[in-house]
Amino acid sequence: MPQGTPERTPDDGLTTRQRRNRPLLIIHTGDGKGKSTAAFGLALRGWNQGWSSAVFQFVKSAKWRIGEQTALEQLDQIHRDTGAGGPMEWHKMGSGWSWSRKGGSAEDHAAAAAEGWQEIKRRIAAETHQLYVLDEFSYPINWGWVDLDDVVDTLTNRTGQQHVIITGRRMPAALIEQADLVTEMTKIKHPFDNGQKGQRGIEW
């Protein structure tokens, strides 16, 4: 290299610190277990950083409560009581979104999914959270309930420090393309293969 020529730096207009702390779009996909569980595990890290985190469960039948919800809500309570960690919200579509007054929307899954996405868009525009978990979000996109181009556009142009984790099988290629970190969970062996049923503490 000729003397005096500066080393090449990325042409992205960012400082080194900004580049290091670039907000990530993370995808957990594949047919194996652990996609959602690892996303909720990441929420533990965010909580410990004092981030504001929100989980949005796009599951039709999520009227029941999984263990992670109870545990993460306890961490939110600790934050409120002591100031440790960060705030943590948990919203699920199955029983009607908690912020929604339309009690009947849970009956119309397409409308409920679209409503969930509109709320997430508003929050991303307002930079409400540092971490968003969009759990099983590939399904409403694949079923045409949420517009893929709108999702890609919103995530591509989001401002500030907002990490987004999306889980689900058959993730649209346009989201994989846009993502910074993509992990595929592959089933090698599962107890269901031997006729064993799901059990408490493992499946929920």
Next chain:
Amino acid sequence: MPQGTPERTPDDGLTTRQRRNRPLLIIHTGDGKGKSTAAFGLALRGWNQGWSSAVFQFVKSAKWRIGEQTALEQLDQIHRDTGAGGPMEWHKMGSGWSWSRKGGSAEDHAAAAAEGWQEIKRRIAAETHQLYVLDEFSYPINWGWVDLDDVVDTLTNRTGQQHVIITGRRMPAALIEQADLVTEMTKIKHPFDNGQKGQRGIEW
């Protein structure tokens, strides 16, 4: 099927309920992210069931504390204060196991790993916990610090209701063979590929 012939039931001497709640050996392997994070996420479910859980981090350099440790220890504190959830222990090799008095053992990684495994064996024999997370346990096995046959034998013959999750790359085939549930985490895309460094809240 001739009338009067009973339906075939598994010849394992278990009741249906016992078969349903069979303790699992779970493995998270592969080169992708999410192996440990999903294991710690499962610990949230166990906590919510009131199980006694223990994490053993077999990481040479785990002198630092990851976010999950702080968050899970907070849940242990909630259990102690209010009785909600279950007890949760977190042990790591990097700073010397917390139960060990040998301050110097952290210098000798092989001895420290063997010591960790001996303690886990004692606890499994005593049925101390309902959930064990043996984090990055494939490494000390592959390095010959912990005997594979001993691990397989101990896990195969464990009694009671003890779930065991083992994480790490290059999981020995004998453990995969023995496991009930195996998920491989595969890297599709990672920010390190573009020269980005690890960041707070995502990597730890």
